[in-house]
Structure formats: C-alpha cells, structure tokens
Amino acid sequence: MDFKDFNFNPDLLEGLLAMGFRNATPIQQEAIPLILAKKDLIACAQTGTGKTGAYLLPVMNMISQTENRHNNTLILAPTRELAQQIDLQVEALSYFTNISSLTVYGGGDGIAYEQQKRSMREGVDIIIATPGRLISHLSSGLLKLDQLQHLVLDEADRMLDMGFYDDIMRIVSFLPEKRQTVLFSATMPPKIRKLAGTLLKDPEQISIAISKPAAGINQQAYIVHDSQKVKLLTELMKNVDFPSILIFASTKEKVKNLGKVFRGLGFKAEAFHSDLGQKEREAILSEFKNKRVPVLIGTDVLSRGIDVEGISLVINFDVPHDPEDYIHRIGRTARAATTGTAITLVNDKDKRKFANIEKLIDKTIERMPLPEHLGEAPVETAATSSSRPEHNRDRKAPQRKFWKKKPKTEGSAAKSEGTAAKTEGSSSKPEGVASKAAGAEPKTAGAAPKAE
Structure with a gap:
C-alpha cells in the first residue's frame, strides 16, 4: 500500500517521501486507518x-489539522534511548511541517532541564517521555496535560517488566478521560491485556507477525561450558570480518566485565549500561552507529532501545530468560531486507531455556562444533533435545565451521602465532571473568537539535 493512499497532509507526506519511504509495512497498513478514525488501539508488533x-504518522497528520495543539500528544517509552529514537523520527517526518516535539527523561544536566521547563511552559505538539521524569514535572504543576488528545504507550510490555505500572496509572490520573489511547507491545501477556482493559475504551486489536525471527537471520548455537565462552568469542571475532557486532549478556555486571575483557584483548568494544551518564551513553551509541566502535555489549534493555542499520552479527553470550527476548535480540540484525548472523552460547544450565526458544520459533537452531583446542563441549541430553520442534527433532546439524580463516602472509603468520600464544597464556583472566560474572536514531540532515 502506497503512503499516498492515506491522504496525509502534503507537508507530512513530503517529509516521508524525502526519507525514501513509499510503501507502508503491514502494521502501518492496519494501524494507520484505525488511528486516523480516532479509535483506541492495542497492537502487537515487534521492533523492526x-x-x-504506524502511530506517529496518523497522530502527526491529525495534529496538522487541529487548532488545539498545546501539549496535544504524549508518547510514553520505557527508556531514554527509545524516547530519543522516537523524537528523531518525529524530527525527520516533520521536517517540512511546523510540528514540534520535546523529550523528557532523567539524567540530563541543568541546561537541558531548563530547556525542558521552557518548552513545557510554552507548549509543544508532542511530548515523548519516560515515566519517572514526567511524573516529577506533572507533580510540580509545571506541565499541564488536561487538554491532551492522544496518549501512546510504546513497548508497554517492557514498561511493565521494568516496574512502571504504578507510574503509568499515576500519569493517566493527570490526563482527560476523553482522549484517544494507543498501546503498542511486542508481546501480549495477561498483564498487558489487564492494562489495556483499564486504559482503553472499546479498542480495536491488531497482531502482526510476532514470535518469528526474520528469514534473513542465520541462526547458530554453540553448546559450551562457561569457561569456554570468552575463548570462543575471541576466536570468532579474530577470524571473521564483521563490521558491527552486538553482544547481549544477562546482567549489567557481566556487561561491564566483558567490556574490560575484550578491550584488554585488543578489541574496540564498549559496554553499554545504566551506570554510565547520559552523555556517555549517547556518545557510545553514536560511535557504534558510525562504525567507529565495532563491538557493543549490553543487556536486554538495549535490544528494545537501539535502532542501528547494518548490524551484521548478534551474539547471545547468555541465553535470554524469556524466549520473546531472543526474538528482540537477534532482530537487531537482518533488518530492512538485509541478512545477518545470530550466535547463541548455551551452557548446561541454559539448555532448557534454549529448548523453549526453539519451541517458540518452531525451528531447530543449527549446532556448531567447537574448535578442538577449546576442549570438549557439554553433551546435550535426550531430555533437553526432546523439547525441540517435532518436525525438526531428527535433523542433524551440519558439522561445519562458522568462520573461514583470513589469508595470512608468511610474515603475519609468525605474528599471529605469537598472538595466539599470548592469548593462551593469558586465558586464565578471561576464564576468571567468565566464571565470576553471574550476575537505548537516525536524524535527517538539517533538522534542528532538540532540547535534552
């Protein structure tokens, strides 16, 4: 379906076409007409x-046609990274319009806070906010949303996972009852349906292609002991040429440790976590997007908040607890009709969780053989493998290596040999770290910088 078929405001359509978009995606084809009809909506759709x-375009079109534009729309997001990403898309789409937006989230400096206060006093069309900081502005009386017309909750499931239910309900208490409410979620557990039943009135429902990874993702798995994980990744990363690698770990502490380990081994790697200041996090994301830092390490929060083109390899250092999070993690690669690779490292205690992932996606993920010098891999038991999809259970994964060695000259071979010896000699450090560790936007040219 062509975007011209929606009869958008000409200025909004011009910005859309200038970004190179012509045809709507399935979620956009279904959601846009319903939102334009001012229906409440609950939509289940993955990132990407x-x-x-799907919600910005109809909301922005309605804003362009209304006189009451003072604090017209509120978009709630779970993380500052997602809020920034949404704001950048507003900037790009509104380039030929006079639609204004403001992001509200914690962690900014005094100057950014004063800019937020000034913008709120003057009024903007769209406010994109994380719940915590928004509540402080509402409680102080600085921000008035009693005339709000549109409320959007993006990644509502993630907000509930992060404990924002009470915050959301408190924010809603400041809003008029007569409004349009749109809720987007990647998953639809009972708690989301309960929230929707509380906030939405006679909502329409859409569910688009959930729980299936993109066809262009080459999914692979290594069955490993914890002590083999860092050694395996080091070998993989040294012997393949991936310009952009995203590594997911289970906890913030493990993310920090992996960052130290890989930098110590000579990789340009950055750990992305909540202990970093806002400017540090923005700088790291910018370096990663511009391919100046090829390796980024983070937790599942990053899987929902990052929108970077050209990620060629995603590595699950740990199997995610929730099978749906596996979909989000590997969905960072093979976007926009491209291809990519996703590798998961599975230890003994994570085999059952990995079997649940295979059951969810109805696919047996190819097992890759460990390099012989890393030692024996754990044996997959019959009990674990019995949880795999029935139609794939007897299929044996081809025993082929994931990588091809880079060609080396005689001179560089000796150097490589020396490096290997050095790595082997220092292997106790990565092992120690691995065993010890248990434990959030593209912008078009010319768009004005926003207040933080």
Whole structure:
C-alpha cells in the first residue's frame, strides 16, 4: 500500500517521501486507518516492523489539522534511548511541517532541564517521555496535560517488566478521560491485556507477525561450558570480518566485565549500561552507529532501545530468560531486507531455556562444533533435545565451521602465532571473568537539535 493512499497532509507526506519511504509495512497498513478514525488501539508488533511510524504518522497528520495543539500528544517509552529514537523520527517526518516535539527523561544536566521547563511552559505538539521524569514535572504543576488528545504507550510490555505500572496509572490520573489511547507491545501477556482493559475504551486489536525471527537471520548455537565462552568469542571475532557486532549478556555486571575483557584483548568494544551518564551513553551509541566502535555489549534493555542499520552479527553470550527476548535480540540484525548472523552460547544450565526458544520459533537452531583446542563441549541430553520442534527433532546439524580463516602472509603468520600464544597464556583472566560474572536514531540532515 502506497503512503499516498492515506491522504496525509502534503507537508507530512513530503517529509516521508524525502526519507525514501513509499510503501507502508503491514502494521502501518492496519494501524494507520484505525488511528486516523480516532479509535483506541492495542497492537502487537515487534521492533523492526515499522510500528513507530504506524502511530506517529496518523497522530502527526491529525495534529496538522487541529487548532488545539498545546501539549496535544504524549508518547510514553520505557527508556531514554527509545524516547530519543522516537523524537528523531518525529524530527525527520516533520521536517517540512511546523510540528514540534520535546523529550523528557532523567539524567540530563541543568541546561537541558531548563530547556525542558521552557518548552513545557510554552507548549509543544508532542511530548515523548519516560515515566519517572514526567511524573516529577506533572507533580510540580509545571506541565499541564488536561487538554491532551492522544496518549501512546510504546513497548508497554517492557514498561511493565521494568516496574512502571504504578507510574503509568499515576500519569493517566493527570490526563482527560476523553482522549484517544494507543498501546503498542511486542508481546501480549495477561498483564498487558489487564492494562489495556483499564486504559482503553472499546479498542480495536491488531497482531502482526510476532514470535518469528526474520528469514534473513542465520541462526547458530554453540553448546559450551562457561569457561569456554570468552575463548570462543575471541576466536570468532579474530577470524571473521564483521563490521558491527552486538553482544547481549544477562546482567549489567557481566556487561561491564566483558567490556574490560575484550578491550584488554585488543578489541574496540564498549559496554553499554545504566551506570554510565547520559552523555556517555549517547556518545557510545553514536560511535557504534558510525562504525567507529565495532563491538557493543549490553543487556536486554538495549535490544528494545537501539535502532542501528547494518548490524551484521548478534551474539547471545547468555541465553535470554524469556524466549520473546531472543526474538528482540537477534532482530537487531537482518533488518530492512538485509541478512545477518545470530550466535547463541548455551551452557548446561541454559539448555532448557534454549529448548523453549526453539519451541517458540518452531525451528531447530543449527549446532556448531567447537574448535578442538577449546576442549570438549557439554553433551546435550535426550531430555533437553526432546523439547525441540517435532518436525525438526531428527535433523542433524551440519558439522561445519562458522568462520573461514583470513589469508595470512608468511610474515603475519609468525605474528599471529605469537598472538595466539599470548592469548593462551593469558586465558586464565578471561576464564576468571567468565566464571565470576553471574550476575537505548537516525536524524535527517538539517533538522534542528532538540532540547535534552
């Protein structure tokens, strides 16, 4: 379906076409007409399906046609990274319009806070906010949303996972009852349906292609002991040429440790976690997007908040607890009709969780053989393998290596040999770290910088 078929405001359509978009995605085809009809909506759609445009475009079109534009729309997001990403898309789409937006989140400096206060006093069309900081502005009386017309909750499931239910309900208490409410979620557990039943009135429902990874993702798994994980990744990263690698670990502490380990081994790697200041996090994301830092390490929060083109390899250092999070993690690669690779390292205690992932996606993920010098891999038991999809259970994964060695000259071979010896000699450090560790936007040219 062509975007011209929606009869958008000409200025909004011009910005859309200038970004190179012509045809709507499935979620956009279904959601846009319903939102334009001012229906409440609950939509289930994964990141990467075009869900942000699915609500931004109709809301921005309605804003362009209304006189009451003072604090017209509120978009709630779970993380500052997602809030910034949404704001950048507003900037790009509104380039030929006079629609204004403001992001509200914690962690900024005094100057940014004063800019927020000034913008709120003067009024903007769209406010994109994380719940915590928004509540402080509402409680102080600085921000008035009693005339709000549109409320959007993006990644509502993640907000509930992060404990924002009470914050959301408190924010809603400041809003008029007569409003349009749109809720987007990647999953639809009972708690989301309960929230929707509380906030939405006679909502329409859409569910688009959930729980299936993109066809262009080459999914692979290594069955490993914890002590083999860092050694395996080191070998993989040294012997393949991936310009952009995203590594997911289970906890913030493990993210920090992996960052130290890989930098110590000579990789340009950055650990992305909540202990960093806002400017540090923005700088790291910018370096990663511009391919100046090829390796980024983070937790599942990063899987929902990052929108970077050209990620060629995603590595699950740990199997995610929730099978749906596996979909989000590996969905960072093979976007926009490209291809990519996703590798998961599975230890003994994570085999059952990995079997649940295979059951969810109805696919047996190819097992890759460990390099012989890393030692024996754990044996997959019959009990674990019995949880795999029935139609794939007897299929044996081809025993082929994931990588091809880079060609080396005689001179560089000796150097490589020396490096290998050095790595082997220092292997106790990565092992120690691995065993010890248990434990959030593209912008078009010319768009004005926003207040933080």
